[in-house]
Amino acid sequence: MSSSNVLEFTPAQSDIANAFFSNKLSFETDCSDVYADIKSGNNDYLLLDVRSAEAYEKSHAVTALSMPHATITQESFAQFDKQTMFVVYCWGPGCNGATKAAKKISALGFAVKEMIGGIHYWEDFERYPVNRHQVSAQV
Numbered sequence: 001m002s003s004s005n006v007l008e009f010t011p012a013q014s015d016i017a018n019a020f021f022s023n024k025l026s027f028e029t030d031c032s033d034v035y036a037d038i039k040s041g042n043n044d045y046l047l048l049d050v051r052s053a054e055a056y057e058k059s060h061a062v063t064a065l066s067m068p069h070a071t072i073t074q075e076s077f078a079q080f081d082k083q084t085m086f087v088v089y090c091w092g093p094g095c096n097g098a099t100k101a102a103k104k105i106s107a108l109g110f111a112v113k114e115m116i117g118g119i120h121y122w123e124d125f126e127r128y129p130v131n132r133h134q135v136s137a138q139v
Helices: 014-025 031-040 053-058 097-107 118-125
Strands: 028-030 046-049 085-089 111-116
Touching: 014 028, 028 031, 031 111, 031 118, 085 097, 085 118, 097 111, 111 118
Parallel strands: 028 111, 046 085, 085 111
Antiparallel strands: none
């Protein structure tokens, strides 16, 4: 009789699992939730594409602003009120640029979430609208 690979480690107690998943959702969102907000006119946060300016110009999520993660500094964020909330994304699951950006943004004292899946899931899997070949709206 074979043992279960899934159950090799006992599942967490429900209260511990609930705390874990609640915390996880405070750090991330997904393309579907961001697009639903865009469609409903919810603009309680700024969506930042943290890839290179060149990648942004080729294709970026509608409403996204370009802010390559290497340019995120105290000076570049001085223009924002501390109450501004950000959602950041990069290429996709194989890229940690959004995580680097979120780390920098949170260190500057701003609320931030990472959009999991990045532009790859946004454009290729969900087929949500993108803007292409426009002059970069540098923040």
